[in-house]
Each structure stands twice: as structure tokens, then as C-alpha cells.
Amino acid sequence: MPPQTINGESVQSLANWTAGWNKKAGRKVVFDPEDKILIPEGIHLGIPAVDNMLGDGFPRGRTTIFLGEASSGKTLLAQLLIAAAQKEGGTCMFFDIERTFDPRWFKATGVDINSDKFIVARPRNLEETFEMVIDALEKVRPDVIVVDSIPALVPRAIMETRMEKERMGLTAKRISDGVKLCTQTNQDCVLVFINQPRISLGVTFGNPETMPGGKQLLFSSTILVRTRRGAWILEDDDEKENMDGDTKKEKNRAGFILKLRTERNKIFRPFEDSTLEFRFDGSIDWISSLVHDALVAGTITSPSKGYFESGLWEGKIHGREKVETMIRKDKELKDELTRRTGNSK
Numbered sequence: 001m002p003p004q005t006i007n008g009e010s011v012q013s014l015a016n017w018t019a020g021w022n023k024k025a026g027r028k029v030v031f032d033p034e035d036k037i038l039i040p041e042g043i044h045l046g047i048p049a050v051d052n053m054l055g056d057g058f059p060r061g062r063t064t065i066f067l068g069e070a071s072s073g074k075t076l077l078a079q080l081l082i083a084a085a086q087k088e089g090g091t092c093m094f095f096d097i098e099r100t101f102d103p104r105w106f107k108a109t110g111v112d113i114n115s116d117k118f119i120v121a122r123p124r125n126l127e128e129t130f131e132m133v134i135d136a137l138e139k140v141r142p143d144v145i146v147v148d149s150i151p152a153l154v155p156r157a158i159m160e161t162r163m164e165k166e167r168m169g170l171t172a173k174r175i176s177d178g179v180k181l182c183t184q185t186n187q188d189c190v191l192v193f194i195n196q197p198r199i200s201l202g203v204t205f206g207n208p209e210t211m212p213g214g215k216q217l218l219f220s221s222t223i224l225v226r227t228r229r230g231a232w233i234l235e236d237d238d239e240k241e242n243m244d245g246d247t248k249k250e251k252n253r254a255g256f257i258l259k260l261r262t263e264r265n266k267i268f269r270p271f272e273d274s275t276l277e278f279r280f281d282g283s284i285d286w287i288s289s290l291v292h293d294a295l296v297a298g299t300i301t302s303p304s305k306g307y308f309e310s311g312l313w314e315g316k317i318h319g320r321e322k323v324e325t326m327i328r329k330d331k332e333l334k335d336e337l338t339r340r341t342g343n344s345k
Contacts, residue, residue, distance in 0.1 A: 047286045055268025068227030073258040083110035090143030097152040108282030126153040130178030137185040149194040150213045172214035224264035230257030255279035293341040
């Protein structure tokens with residue numbers, strides 16, 4: 001049986017082994033369990049529902065995946081992360097593999113497009129993408145790197161043959177190798193890979209959904225955030241005349257509800273949910289999201305249409321806008337709602 005206590009000789013042997021390997025490697029490779037490098041700091045969006053859904057923001061030195069269908073808010077979430085890192089004085093890189101970057105749109109969502117803080121890269125192929133990412137992790141050490149996206153990566157061999165020859169599994173293998181190197185190189189960067197699910201044909205049992213890039217990408221990730229587009233946010237437009245000469249107000253789509261879920265989280269509880277009210281002008285109304293979460297949690301109730309009540313205030317309030325306005329003006333009420341809806345740690 002193992003000894004019940006650690007004697008002085010064992011302690012000294014452990015210390016000698018640690019010092020010996022750190023010296024042999026020329027860098028620190030053995031750590032105290034409470035070493036700061038083993039406890040990742042997070043970059044916070046400043047939106048409590050999202051920051052605390054993750055546990056403590058997006059962790060540095062780790063790989064994060066944003067997974068969702070087309071136009072479900074994946075790149076938007078990345079833009080919010082970049083803007084948040086810049087507010088903390090950080091530098092960021094965006095790998096525009098899909099060739100969809102628009103500086104005006106990034107600026108509208110709060111990203112500082114000054115080249116001292118933000119760089120856009122457009123590598124030619126998959127291998128060059130990972131070469132550039134690894135080089136940046138080693139030499140630049142930015143706060144955030146976003147690769148948009150995994151499905152758009154094309155290996156050099158396929159590009160050179162102009163798709164004349166089929167390369168089964170080549171893309172997944174190259175991505176697997178690249179992700180492994182990124183994982184070993186990354187020290188303090190929030191590394192984000194944007195991905196889009198695919199359906200495997202012929203699967204009759206279990207989940208037919210797969211993720212481009214192979215299993216290594218999932219294995220290497222600390223957090224996987226699933227994005228979904230919820231209901232449209234509708235606003236009244238000006239009155240318009242139809243063909244019969246009648247006038248009526250039409251509803252315009254002003255934005256949508258962005259639904260988030262952590263389907264993988266190795267440093268906090270997984271399967272946490274959050275919702276954001278996103279508008280097409282680039283703004284995020286997180287107070288509206290807080291009210292939504294409070295309604296789901298039962299902290300705020302709506303016993304009759306248009307009326308809202310809670311144990312946090314007296315009487316009923318008519319109109320959701322009035323509830324949101326009251327919360328914006330009352331910091332104590334906002335903090336208490338945040339705590340009760342599970343949006344605080």
C-alpha cells in the first residue's frame with residue numbers, strides 16, 4: 001500500500017525532479033497546481049449573461065469554437081469578443097478565410113479597426129493559415145485570434161491540382177495537425193475557430209451532425225459555443241399605400257434574438273444558455289436579454305398580457321419597455337436580477 005504521509009525524502013525528490021526537468025527543457029514544463037499559468041484568465045464581453053454563462057469570460061491560452069448554421073451570429077460573437085479585448089488594451093487578428101470582412105460592419109459592432117490594434121489576414125490555403133497562426137502565437141502573442149472559418153480552409157494540394165484529383169480525408173488531417181501545433185504553442189491568446197455543422201448521410205441511429213475539421217478540433221477545444229438565430233425583432237415602418245389605395249403600417253426586421261449555449265466547457269458547467277437581442281445597426285441590448293432570462297427563471301412574471309410583476313418591486317407594470325427602463329435606471333435592481341437569473345457566478 002502507498003504511504004499515508006509524504007516523508008521529507010519524497011518531498012525533496014519531487015522538488016529535485018521538477019527543477020531538473022525545467023532546467024533540461026530550458027523553460028518551465030512542470031508546474032505547481034496553483035501556478036497562474038494553469039488558471040486561465042478570461043476576456044469578458046461586458047455582458048453578464050454571456051460572461052457568466054462561460055464561467056469567467058473567454059479563457060486565454062485555450063481554444064474556443066463558435067458553431068452554428070449560416071447567419072446565426074458566429075462572426076458577430078467573434079466581433080464582440082474582439083471589441084471587448086480591445087477595450088482592455090488588447091491586440092487582435094482576424095483570419096478572413098471566407099473573404100467576407102467589411103471594415104464598416106466591424107466598426108459598427110465596436111471593433112477598433114486601427115492597424116495598431118487589429119489586423120486582417122487572408123492566407124492562400126490551409127497550410128499557410130496554420131503557419132501564420134502559429135507564427136503569430138509565438139512572435140506576436142495577440143489577445144485574440146479568430147479563424148473564420150474551418151469549412152472554408154482548402155489544402156495546398158487540392159488548390160494546386162485544381163480539384164482534378166480527390167483527396168479523401170486530407171483536409172481533416174491537415175486541420176488536425178495544425179490544431180495540435182496551435183494547442184502546444186498558445187500561451188495566453190483566446191484562439192477562436194468558427195465552424196458550421198454538417199449532416200452525415202445514411203446515419204440512422206444517433207446524431208447525424210458532424211463538424212468539419214475532424215475530431216481533433218473538438219478534442220483540443222476548451223469551450224464550444226453553439227449559436228442559433230431566434231425570433232426576428234420587428235419594428236413598425238412608416239405607413240405605406242397598397243395597390244387598393246389603403247394605407248397600413250408594415251413590420252420591418254430590425255434584428256433577431258441570438259441564442260447561445262455552451263455545449264462544451266472544460267472549466268465551468270456546460271450546457272448553460274444565454275440570449276442576446278441583436279439589432280442590425282450593430283447594437284446589443286443586454287438589458288432586454290436580462291428581462292428575457294428573468295421571465296424564463298420566473299423572477300419576473302407576466303400574469304396577463306402586457307403586465308409584469310416581481311417580488312423586487314411593488315405592483316404591476318404595464319409594458320415591457322417600462323420594465324427595461326426601470327432596470328436601466330436602478331443599479332441595485334439590475335444587480336439583483338442578474339444574480340437571481342443565474343447570470344452571476
